[in-house]
């Protein structure tokens with residue numbers, strides 16, 4: 239049995255972040271060393287409260303620390319129109335029992351990396367503010383980062399502007415640091431996440447599992463589906479869970495390596511992930527971009543993870 243992959247979960251819960259964390263917690267291939275919040279879907283206060291409630295619901299036994307309230311440059315951008323006023327509207331969640339560490343998210347990441355007995359994978363499902371700051375402040379810890387698996391970007395188009403996907407747009411300067419880091423980088427961009435769609439028959443299958451976590455996951459998916467249907471999507475794109483699926487079930491994904499640059503300027507294209515499809519830059523690839531997914535295999539993965547909570551000893 240291969241030893242578990244040690245990971246840090248960094249996100250802005252957020253319905254799809256919460257489902258990604260649900261999948262990570264239930265995956266025996268992963269060991270969650272720490273969780274950190276970032277401003278994105280909602281304010282840092284709200285994403286931090288949501289992160290702690292999700293950790294409590296899932297029984298994630300790991301330290302938690304809050305990220306910064308704003309990106310490295312510019313003003314915060316939030317997505318209350320998608321995730322609601324709380325940032326995680328829908329089912330009632332337990333009051334958090336997870337304390338907030340008396341250090342910043344970046345400091346917790348650094349402590350975790352320093353203490354780890356082998357390199358750690360960072361799973362970033364929100365803006366890359368914390369990860370970018372970590373690389374700026376602690377460059378000596380890069381050898382302790384095995385890989386960064388992000389949800390973010392899109393090689394063909396954006397979802398918050400025509401050119402930019404939300405996570406990258408919120409903090410392009412941080413994303414630029416990450417994409418230039420030279421570290422192994424897996425990008426679950428819109429190219430793949432818009433194919434990771436969940437439909438009612440999928441979340442009803444999860445609801446039918448009947449354990450408390452599966453019931454909440456089904457309600458998160460139901461909320462997310464209803465919103466996305468209202469803006470013309472065929473189903474709910476569970477963006478962030480793909481960044482975890484890349485670690486636990488890579489066989490359901492196809493990928494292509496690209497040299498990708500982050501546009502940090504521009505009136506129309508700030509936050510774009512610009513892939514060099516034809517080698518103009520003559521630079522080696524810096525990103526493994528996920529491009530396609532076996533959607534049924536993805537749903538099976540989510541359902542198996544949700545079912546795990548009904549078998550786990552209380």
Ligand code: RIB
Nearest residue numbers: 252254363364404405477
């Ligand atoms: O563009 C989708 C991304 O933005 C997801 O991570 C979602 O949670 C939001 O943060």
Ligand code: CA
Nearest residue numbers: 252255363364
């Ligand atoms: Ca997110």
